[in-house]
Amino acid sequence: MGIFQNKSQADAPPSDELSQGMQEFFDGYFRELNERGRAHFEHEMQQYATEFKKELDTTVARTGIELKSYLTQRIDEQIASHAEVIKAAQDDAVKAISQNVESLHTQYHELSLVLEEQFTQSANAVKKTQSTAIDAMHKSADNLAEQQRILSASLQKTVARQDTQLMESFEESTRRLNEMKSAQDEALAVFEKNVAALEAQQEQITTKLQQTIERQQSAMVDGFENNMVTIVEHYLLGALGEAYDLNAQLPAIIKQMEQKKDAMVQDMTL
Amino acid sequence: MSESRDYSQLTVTFPSAIVSRIDVARLIQAIELCDQRMVASEMRRQGGISDATQTADIPEVVQSFLAANQLTMGASKERQALLRALEQTKKSLPVIHVTFAAEVTREVLEQVVIWLRTHIHPQAVVEAGVQPALIAGVYVRTTNQVYDFSLRGALQGGRSILKKEIGALRSV
Numbered sequence: 290m291g292i293f294q295n296k297s298q299a300d301a302p303p304s305d306e307l308s309q310g311m312q313e314f315f316d317g318y319f320r321e322l323n324e325r326g327r328a329h330f331e332h333e334m335q336q337y338a339t340e341f342k343k344e345l346d347t348t349v350a351r352t353g354i355e356l357k358s359y360l361t362q363r364i365d366e367q368i369a370s371h372a373e374v375i376k377a378a379q380d381d382a383v384k385a386i387s388q389n390v391e392s393l394h395t396q397y398h399e400l401s402l403v404l405e406e407q408f409t410q411s412a413n414a415v416k417k418t419q420s421t422a423i424d425a426m427h428k429s430a431d432n433l434a435e436q437q438r439i440l441s442a443s444l445q446k447t448v449a450r451q452d453t454q455l456m457e458s459f460e461e462s463t464r465r466l467n468e469m470k471s472a473q474d475e476a477l478a479v480f481e482k483n484v485a486a487l488e489a490q491q492e493q494i495t496t497k498l499q500q501t502i503e504r505q506q507s508a509m510v511d512g513f514e515n516n517m518v519t520i521v522e523h524y525l526l527g528a529l530g531e532a533y534d535l536n537a538q539l540p541a542i543i544k545q546m547e548q549k550k551d552a553m554v555q556d557m558t559l
Numbered sequence: 560m561s562e563s564r565d566y567s568q569l570t571v572t573f574p575s576a577i578v579s580r581i582d583v584a585r586l587i588q589a590i591e592l593c594d595q596r597m598v599a600s601e602m603r604r605q606g607g608i609s610d611a612t613q614t615a616d617i618p619e620v621v622q623s624f625l626a627a628n629q630l631t632m633g634a635s636k637e638r639q640a641l642l643r644a645l646e647q648t649k650k651s652l653p654v655i656h657v658t659f660a661a662e663v664t665r666e667v668l669e670q671v672v673i674w675l676r677t678h679i680h681p682q683a684v685v686e687a688g689v690q691p692a693l694i695a696g697v698y699v700r701t702t703n704q705v706y707d708f709s710l711r712g713a714l715q716g717g718r719s720i721l722k723k724e725i726g727a728l729r730s731v
Contacts, residue, residue: 510726517725522714535661542697543674545708549699550678556701557653557680 566640571648572681574623575669580652580684582620587645589618594638601635653680658688658698660709 546553577586596616603609617625617632625631632638655675668687675683690698693709700706 514722514725518718518721521721521725522718525714535659535663535667538660538695539667539670542671542708545696546674546699546706547678549706552704553655553679553699553701553706556704557655557683 566637566644569628569641569644570681571645572627573676573684574620574627575673575676576620576623578665578668578672578685578687580649580654580686583645583649583652583684586620586624587642587649589621590624590638590642590645593617593621593632594635594642597632597638598635648682653683653702654686655679655683656686656688656700658690658693658700660689660691660693660695660697662689663687 573583573586577583593616630641657671668685672683672685675685693711696707696709696712698705698707698709698712
């Protein structure tokens with residue numbers, strides 16, 4: 290494409306120009322026809338719609354009136370039929386209630402008879418039971434009297450036995466009390482001995498305590514003296530510190546070594 | 560050095576300059592060095608090369624040692640025997656530890672060593688130490704014993720007397 294893209298096209302032939310003009314003419318004609326048809330169609334449609342609306346309104350109004358009259362008639366009929374049905378039902382109910390009332394009266398009478406009979410039977414049974422119970426109570430009272438007599442005899446025996454036991458127990462207690470008293474006397478004697486021993490021990494402790502205190506005092510004094518000696522030594526050593534010349538010391542050192550010479554020789558020759 | 564001398568029976572005497580075991584070790588080292596030099600000199604002489612090694616090249620400590628023991632630097636075999644005898648002596652040297660109160664001078668140390676070798680043991684060597692707490696005097700330790708010749712020891716010895724004096728002062 291490149292080099293020839295700006296090259297002008299060759300002029301179209303005359304037949305093509307004619308067909309193009311016709312094409313444009315027909316296009317405009319068809320467009321106009323289309324617009325006119327559409328306007329006409331819209332006008333007709335509007336007219337039909339207006340007429341249809343009027344007819345529809347008329348039909349709706351008429352239908353409403355007819356429907357209203359029909360419904361009113363139907364409702365009246367229904368109400369009348371319901372009233373009849375209700376009346377019939379009321380009649381049936383009243384009839385049934387009256388029948389029930391009668392049957393209830395009958396049942397009431399029957400029940401009254403049954404209850405009276407049962408009351409009579411119950412009264413007889415109660416009387417019988419009461420007499421039986423009174424007989425039983427009499428028997429029980431007799432039994433109780435017998436038991437009381439037996440218990441009384443037994444109680445007398447028990448009291449006598451307990452009296453004997455009490456006497457024995459009293460004698461035993463007296464004996465024990467005497468023993469306790471003698472034991473208490475012995476304990477008192479031991480206690481007095483212990484007190485004496487404690488007093489002696491206390492005296493010994495006091496003596497030992499005094500001795501300990503004296504010993505501690507002596508030790509403290511010794512400690513004080515030792516400390517004082519250390520202090521004096523320290524002071525003395527500090528004072529003498531660097532005053533000595535080793536050359537000057539040499540004769541003294543040799544003199545001291547002379548004194549230990551034999552021991553040193555003996556040790557070195559071992 | 561006579562050739563008939565028996566070095567295994569030699570009792571070595573050390574000069575005062577040899578104080579410690581280290582000095583003995585140095586002496587042995589110096590004799591070994593002299594021996595090596597003399598061997599080299601002898602070999603050079605045998606090879607006809609002139610050698611300037613003289614007796615004056617022997618260190619003073621070795622010379623004093625030889626003089627003290629009436630020895631000379633003889634043949635190589637004898638020097639080796641001497642070295643063996645010295646090594647043997649070094650192993651059994653009696654060491655005395657002497658602690659001084661201050662730094663000790665060589666002269667003082669030598670005087671102490673002379674005294675020890677004269678009175679205690681002829682081959683005694685000294686290991687010197689310093690302990691300022693002694694203040695004055697010395698502290699001597701032999702093989703099994705300790706001898707406190709210091710001022711501090713003397714003060715501790717007189718402690719009971721001082722204590723008595725303080726007690727007397729307190730009672731007054």
